[in-house]
Amino acid sequence: MDPESLRNLLKAVSTGQVDPEAAAAELAAGPLGADGSGFRDLGYARVDTHRGIRTGDxxxxxxxxxxxxxxxxxxxxxxxxSGVTRPTLVTRAxxxxxxxxxxxxxxxQVSSGAEPLTTNQLAGSPLTGDRRPATVVVGPLPEPRGLVVVVAAGTxxxxxxxxTAMTAAAAGAGVEMVRDVGVAGLHRxxxxxxxxxxxxxxxxVAGMEGALPSVIGGLVGTPLVAVPTSVGYGASFGGLSALLGxxxxCAPGIVVCNIDNGFGAGLFAARVARLARSESTHR
Structure with a gap:
């Protein structure tokens, strides 16, 4: 359940369309849980079932x-x-x-081209070559609001x-991918x-020296999130060179995520896109 679903439920209660007891049961069966704690203790994990109401994600x-x-x-x-109405995202599988x-x-849905790591490869492994963890979405994607364009410098x-793209889509934004437009060929x-x-x-998203966000940041005035990757030769220091770059x-209006953090960038971008589209609709 997200904030919009919660508001709709409360409106239905206020207009008499839904009985208060039925609404309470729906909340108890879903985000609040039977004990009202907002999480479910599985023994090995305390699963936060309340986050959708707090953040919309x-x-x-x-x-x-x-x-x-x-x-x-x-x-x-x-x-x-969630009542199986919202997707669940698994990263680095x-x-x-x-x-x-x-x-x-x-x-x-599993990220295309992913070549998942074996269990003993996962810890501390760069996302290079065939060392590719997968991103998985379980459940239907929400109706998209706003547009996130994800730009990859290289294959x-x-x-x-x-x-990044799968996270943004699961978080409720429309997504478009632009691939292989690194600064080695600016015409692209x-x-x-x-x-x-x-x-x-x-x-x-860029590795090596991480120059592509600066180039794009000088071309358009759109909010831009830069993601350094661990792709590059020895002096790239596993993405540190791209991160520092x-x-x-020198281009203003750029914020930077951590190395290889496509999830963080995708979630932030989806929130920006959803809010931008909501504000344009209400003007």
């Missing part, structure tokens, strides 16, 4: 470090709390977890860009300018 399961059974159990609890999620929910940055960036200008929020960008 469901709790997301960070798959790294969890067993497949633990992840499936947490997703089960979240699906029950290894191949065993992806298989378990697909077995339980055959219609689950090697795709896993982080796809995590200029060719993508119409897509950049359509966006309510941009996410620019983005933090010291």
């Amino acid at each position: 469901p709790e997301v399961v960070f798959g790294a470090g969890k067993t497949a059974a633990e992840t499936v159990g947490i997703v089960e609890a979240l699906r029950r709390a 290894d191949h065993v977890t992806v298989a378990a999620l697909r077995e339980r929910w055959p219609d689950a 090697s940055d795709a896993p982080v860009a796809e995590e 960036v200029l060719a993508a300018r119409p897509a950049l200008e359509r966006a309510d929020c941009l996410v620019v 983005m933090l010291t960008s």
